[in-house]
Amino acid sequence: MTSITLAPGLTYYPDYLDRQAQEELLQSLRDITREAPLFTPRMPRTGKPFSVRMTNCGPLGWVSDVEGYRYQPTHPETGRPWPAMPDQVLRTWEELSEYPHPPDACLVNFYEPSARMGLHQDKDEEEFAAPVVSLSLGDTALFRYGGLDRKDPTKSIRLRSGDAIVFGGPARLIYHGIDRLMTGSSDLLPQGGRLNLTLRKVGKPL
Template structure:
């Protein structure tokens, strides 16, 4: 386990291959019930390069008109989000150090050319709870900085089965994905990367 500044933890290879394969099957079940969609930037409506969905009592969504928010239903189907799988709730209990369960699990799918600009996870009311992030599939270059967009940043590689916890002072650190490394994993038969992000929204 690598300890990073400001309460950010990187746990390389935390999930073995069997656990990763099981999570992929669980994600397929979530996607079957709550299909992947393309989120839009607030104001401009510009499509993001990732496709996403959610599971849990709440899901994070964004569109041109209403911007970043959490809501209880899928923006395309209007149906409630599927439940968070027990295996992910157990992971939260082991790693978060937080007494309340997560309410949202974001499922982001990165194709080989997708990326995610530097951003803070700050749409939650409860900022005492950490964010627990799981990488599945192709490796990526993960960039993390400080509490200001102008702070220096550093980057490191995230591989399939790695877990990152953003907690403490690092809970609001700017972070993003610079690039995907195609062909670095055989977990997903068509390539790409899945990122699962567990979050507590309300106090």
């Protein structure tokens, strides 16, 4: 397995999932979105919608609305519990996280060709000792990452379908985001677009 250190604690695994594994994961995500439909998150206070739509699997899911960012055990629109995390996702966490407990949450972000995600930190968890593990499927995305301060200089790399990235240690709280997609760069998703999974341990281990 190839790994590239982009910055201390930030590790990039190009082509972590082969085509067969990507298709298997895509089928799991179809099952998940049927049970837990994609919803449009909104900014706290202003209520401005994100361009990305999302859902979750696992015991907890990340949601955002006018009330704020939070993790909760149920879908914000259906009120039902999130679907279980696929075994394939749990195995990825076991292999890449170097953390001795399973993740609590798997956020699934769906990017239409025009969707973007501004520079932000993943900091709504309690357990920063656990890394964030990210998987990309579908169209290539221009991923931008910086430092712990929002105004720190940033670098960009292209994330392709099947790539994985791990934010751990000193990189656990770095600012990052998605500037744009390269439409038509993958034929995994028939309609185009990109799916991103982010696995997180939310609470401190019992």
